[in-house]
Amino acid sequence: MPRIGMEPLRRKALIVAAIDAIHDRGMGHVTMGEIARRAGVSAALAHHYFGGKDQLLLATMRHLLAELGDEVQAELAKANSPQERISAVIRGNFSACQFRPAVISAWLAFYVQAQTDPEARRLLRIYTRRLESNLLHALRDLTSRAQAERVAEMAASLIDGLWIRRSLAESGPDAEGAADLVERAINDALKRKDA
Amino acid sequence: MPRIGMEPLRRKALIVAAIDAIHDRGMGHVTMGEIARRAGVSAALAHHYFGGKDQLLLATMRHLLAELGDEVQAELAKANSPQERISAVIRGNFSACQFRPAVISAWLAFYVQAQTDPEARRLLRIYTRRLESNLLHALRDLTSRAQAERVAEMAASLIDGLWIRRSLAESGPDAEGAADLVERAINDALKRKDA
Amino acid sequence: MPRIGMEPLRRKALIVAAIDAIHDRGMGHVTMGEIARRAGVSAALAHHYFGGKDQLLLATMRHLLAELGDEVQAELAKANSPQERISAVIRGNFSACQFRPAVISAWLAFYVQAQTDPEARRLLRIYTRRLESNLLHALRDLTSRAQAERVAEMAASLIDGLWIRRSLAESGPDAEGAADLVERAINDALKRKDA
Amino acid sequence: MPRIGMEPLRRKALIVAAIDAIHDRGMGHVTMGEIARRAGVSAALAHHYFGGKDQLLLATMRHLLAELGDEVQAELAKANSPQERISAVIRGNFSACQFRPAVISAWLAFYVQAQTDPEARRLLRIYTRRLESNLLHALRDLTSRAQAERVAEMAASLIDGLWIRRSLAESGPDAEGAADLVERAINDALKRKDA
DNA sequence: AATGAATGAGTTTTCATTCAT
DNA sequence: GATGAATGAAAACTCATTCAT
Numbered sequence: 001m002p003r004i005g006m007e008p009l010r011r012k013a014l015i016v017a018a019i020d021a022i023h024d025r026g027m028g029h030v031t032m033g034e035i036a037r038r039a040g041v042s043a044a045l046a047h048h049y050f051g052g053k054d055q056l057l058l059a060t061m062r063h064l065l066a067e068l069g070d071e072v073q074a075e076l077a078k079a080n081s082p083q084e085r086i087s088a089v090i091r092g093n094f095s096a097c098q099f100r101p102a103v104i105s106a107w108l109a110f111y112v113q114a115q116t117d118p119e120a121r122r123l124l125r126i127y128t129r130r131l132e133s134n135l136l137h138a139l140r141d142l143t144s145r146a147q148a149e150r151v152a153e154m155a156a157s158l159i160d161g162l163w164i165r166r167s168l169a170e171s172g173p174d175a176e177g178a179a180d181l182v183e184r185a186i187n188d189a190l191k192r193k194d195a
Numbered sequence: 196m197p198r199i200g201m202e203p204l205r206r207k208a209l210i211v212a213a214i215d216a217i218h219d220r221g222m223g224h225v226t227m228g229e230i231a232r233r234a235g236v237s238a239a240l241a242h243h244y245f246g247g248k249d250q251l252l253l254a255t256m257r258h259l260l261a262e263l264g265d266e267v268q269a270e271l272a273k274a275n276s277p278q279e280r281i282s283a284v285i286r287g288n289f290s291a292c293q294f295r296p297a298v299i300s301a302w303l304a305f306y307v308q309a310q311t312d313p314e315a316r317r318l319l320r321i322y323t324r325r326l327e328s329n330l331l332h333a334l335r336d337l338t339s340r341a342q343a344e345r346v347a348e349m350a351a352s353l354i355d356g357l358w359i360r361r362s363l364a365e366s367g368p369d370a371e372g373a374a375d376l377v378e379r380a381i382n383d384a385l386k387r388k389d390a
Numbered sequence: 391m392p393r394i395g396m397e398p399l400r401r402k403a404l405i406v407a408a409i410d411a412i413h414d415r416g417m418g419h420v421t422m423g424e425i426a427r428r429a430g431v432s433a434a435l436a437h438h439y440f441g442g443k444d445q446l447l448l449a450t451m452r453h454l455l456a457e458l459g460d461e462v463q464a465e466l467a468k469a470n471s472p473q474e475r476i477s478a479v480i481r482g483n484f485s486a487c488q489f490r491p492a493v494i495s496a497w498l499a500f501y502v503q504a505q506t507d508p509e510a511r512r513l514l515r516i517y518t519r520r521l522e523s524n525l526l527h528a529l530r531d532l533t534s535r536a537q538a539e540r541v542a543e544m545a546a547s548l549i550d551g552l553w554i555r556r557s558l559a560e561s562g563p564d565a566e567g568a569a570d571l572v573e574r575a576i577n578d579a580l581k582r583k584d585a
Numbered sequence: 586m587p588r589i590g591m592e593p594l595r596r597k598a599l600i601v602a603a604i605d606a607i608h609d610r611g612m613g614h615v616t617m618g619e620i621a622r623r624a625g626v627s628a629a630l631a632h633h634y635f636g637g638k639d640q641l642l643l644a645t646m647r648h649l650l651a652e653l654g655d656e657v658q659a660e661l662a663k664a665n666s667p668q669e670r671i672s673a674v675i676r677g678n679f680s681a682c683q684f685r686p687a688v689i690s691a692w693l694a695f696y697v698q699a700q701t702d703p704e705a706r707r708l709l710r711i712y713t714r715r716l717e718s719n720l721l722h723a724l725r726d727l728t729s730r731a732q733a734e735r736v737a738e739m740a741a742s743l744i745d746g747l748w749i750r751r752s753l754a755e756s757g758p759d760a761e762g763a764a765d766l767v768e769r770a771i772n773d774a775l776k777r778k779d780a
Numbered sequence: 781a782a783t784g785a786a787t788g789a790g791t792t793t794t795c796a797t798t799c800a801t
Numbered sequence: 802g803a804t805g806a807a808t809g810a811a812a813a814c815t816c817a818t819t820c821a822t
Contacts, residue, residue: 004801004805026311028223031791042808047793105310111359112307115300116221124363154353154380161356168309168319185349188383201781226816237783238817248817396802416701418613422796432804433796443796495700502697504753505690506611514753544770548739551746554696558709575739578773589784589822616812627787632814787819794812801804 007049011059013039014046018060023102027109032056054117061110061123064103068127071095072134085138086155090182093131093159094175104167132156143190151189158182202244206254208234209241213255218297222304227251249312256305256318259298263322266290267329280333285377288326288354289370299362327351338385346384353377397439401449403429404436408450413492417499422446444507451500451513454493458517461485462524475528480572483521483549484565494557521546533580541579548572592634596644598624599631603645608687612694617641639702646695646708649688653712656680657719670723675767678716678744679760689752717741728775736774743767 017038021030032053036043050056072092079088097103113120135155139148162178212233216225227248231238245251267287274283292298309316330350334343357373407428411420422443426433440446462482469478487493504511522542529538552568602623606615617638621628635641657677664673682688699706720740724733747763 006806010806023310027307029311032793033791043792044794044808045806048807053792105307108303108307108310111362112222112300112303114363115218115296115303116224121363128360128363150376150379154376157356157360157376158349158353158380159356160359161352161354164306164355164359165323165352167306168316168323181345181349181352184345184387185353185380185384188387189380191386192379192383205781227818228816239784239819240782242818243782413700417697419701421794423794434798434805435803437797438803495697498693498697498700501749501752502612502690502693505608505693506614511753518750518753540766540769544743544766547746547750547766548743548770549746550749551742551744554745554749555713555742557696558699558706558713571735571739571742574735574777575743575770575774578777579770581776582769582773591785595785617814618812628813629787629815630785633786638813783820783822785820785822787816789816789818791815792813795808795810797810798808799804799806801806 010039010041010045011049014041014049014056015060015063018056019064019102019106022060022109023105027057027112030057057113058119058123060106061113061120064106064110065123065127068093068098069130071098072130076134082138082141086135086186087179087183089131089134089138090155090159090179094162094179096175099163099166099175099178101167104163108164108167128156131159139186139190147190147192151186154189155182155186158185205234205236205240206244209236209244209251210255210258213251214259214297214301217255217304218300222307225252252308253314253318255301256308256315259301259305260318260322263288263293264325266293267325271329277333277336281330281381282374282378284326284329284333285350285354285374289357289374291370294358294361294370294373296362299358303359303362323351326354334381334385342385342387346381349384350377350381353380400429400431400435401439404431404439404446405450405453408446409454409492409496412450412499413495417502420447447503448509448513450496451503451510454496454500455513455517458483458488459520461488462520466524472528472531476525476576477569477573479521479524479528480545480549480569484552484569486565489553489556489565489568491557494553498554498557518546521549529576529580537580537582541576544579545572545576548575595624595626595630596634599626599634599641600645600648603641604649604687604691607645607694608690612642612697615642642698643704643708645691646698646705649691649695650708650712653678653683654715656683657715661719667723667726671720671771672764672768674716674719674723675740675744675764679747679764681760684748684751684760684763686752689748693749693752713741716744724771724775732775732777736771739774740767740771743770 014035017035018030021035021038025031025034032046033043035056036046039046046056050059072089075088075092075095076085079085110120110124114124115121132152135152136148139151142148143151159178159182162181166178209230212230213225216230216233220226220229227241228238230251231241234241241251242248245254267284270283270287270290271280274280305315305319309319327347330347331343334346337343338346354373354377357376361373404425407425408420411425411428415421415424422433422436425446426436429436436446437443440449462479465478465482465485466475469475500510500514504514525542525545526538529541532538533541549568549572552571556568599620602620603615606620606623610616610619615638617631618628620641621631624631631641635644657674660673660677660680661670664670695705695709699709717737720737721733724736727733728736744763744767747766751763
């Protein structure tokens, strides 16, 4: 029962299905058929819209990247001080929507993909740079450039590390706890005088 | 020309080949044939030795895990103070052999694997717990139990995060720099009085 | 924006597109989608007009056949002697419109098609017989029936052979040269006394 | 029941099966599965040995080309005069093994293939040049260079044309008749004084 | 012990064709 | 009349795995 104007809806449905499929089956075992089935369409349609498995996966990654960017921006828009901006970046990264198991699985899978696929690597580098740049920006008002860079790198690594550990955790730190942990580490680091 | 006593050598060669293959082709694209070719044996032999692809991959993971454990133990054996023990755990985790791109790729791939494969998950949890336990042990002599736990979690996350970021870096933090970064964060955290 | 009276134009455009598509992609790789795209319509429409891929291809063949017939008839209409009629048949077969690479490719493809498809075979036999009959007719006034038949067969084969070779040629005989070659061969054959 | 040393046998069987399959189904409809089934092996094995459909088809073409070359060489080896050499080239091209319907179909299909596939084109050009060169060589002892070239081109075209017509014929010229027809045309052409 | 031979099961991919609008 | 949407069916291709030697 084809209706017109379905394309964007199907694309979105396929991307959402891809995230879940990656979580459930593992990147190595996702098939177009599986993804399409979850999205309620035929594998042929998924091909038609995305051109192939790899491109569907990259589109999924771009979607995740954009969503994360939006989430951080939304938090930043509400911030009124350097402290609040730091907090906003951190909380954006740990927002409910990002910290879901399926999404974490997908991010991890893309990190793996990026080891071999140049386009995935390029996309992931954008995320990496943006995170560091956001942190650096907020820290610049609080300390020296040299220390700001060190702290930003530490904070970015910590965020990634908490994500990756979360993927294994039965319970582990919830989003709230993770954000607090990062903020505390930043504050501790900023107290250091000699840096 | 089969010779006696070849089995352990073949197994080792296959595991090393698996690590490289995962790095070069990506976990999703490694094949028994590819691994066997790199190891200079037939796919049938790889199968014969390990019983199947999944088991070869798990054996590779166990190998990595054991190697990391040995490396940390070797560092710890040389340590004579709490501070040195902390440093030993960190440096063990960033040792030259562990911080090679191919090895990082493989670890990442196993994190992904662990999302769906219970045995991989079990093995990875062993690593996680061992790391935290090692850190906790060293920190117990320097601070309160509550703070030691918080700092250990932070340090463990930081180590994982630096690994994952390293996998994308063109240059990124070298092993030395990564270790320093973690030690500094631990020291900063320990200075905090209220915790 | 559908307008009335478009059907014949669409049909023609699709047939022309089919010829080009066969040339560019090869008969084995032509798709309805490709042909329709070249003709600027949807695949569904192509289907609607012709009833299916096979029928579009057969229509294309009929078009080529008709065009060749017309061209030979046009030349014949101007001929006033047996010699001129022979020349007319040959020149009709090598007329500019027929000797284009895309058209040659299409003819070749239909020869292949005819090996398995009875309708294509039937159509191609019509061409074959018409060519031989045209030649025979012109030759009957110049020699014995037996020799006329032999020469006609030789000439027809030569025409087909020059076509097929032309399809591979970087330069090869142009239409003019090809026609001269055939005429000369016919004249040489007619000089033979004993036949 | 795998035995060693099967590879060459399988390759040959697959090539023979490919020729028959092309004849029966038409190049556009041959499938690896069909060819493999005729050869009595799995489609996977055909892939394993040839790497893909295109390459199996090219291998088939190379086989046909080599066979034709051998056949002409065998005839040439027995020839002791220019006249006999000409006859040898012609008879080699129409030898029983070459003039079988399935083989003719395959050749035709490769002509079509050559319109789009550079490798097929290259291979076919080799055949084309070899035929012309063989004819030219034999003719050089009988007439001027200029006339030898013209006659060689005519003869080569005639050979190709007789093949292509044969592919449609219910009866048509048998190998013997085709060879005679070409020889006669050559002799007629050589009688011409002014060339 | 080791391997070439062989395949079945499964995946991606392609495409003619159908249908609601 | 014309098309975007959608798919079933079939094809190429991949690969872990088995087996005779």
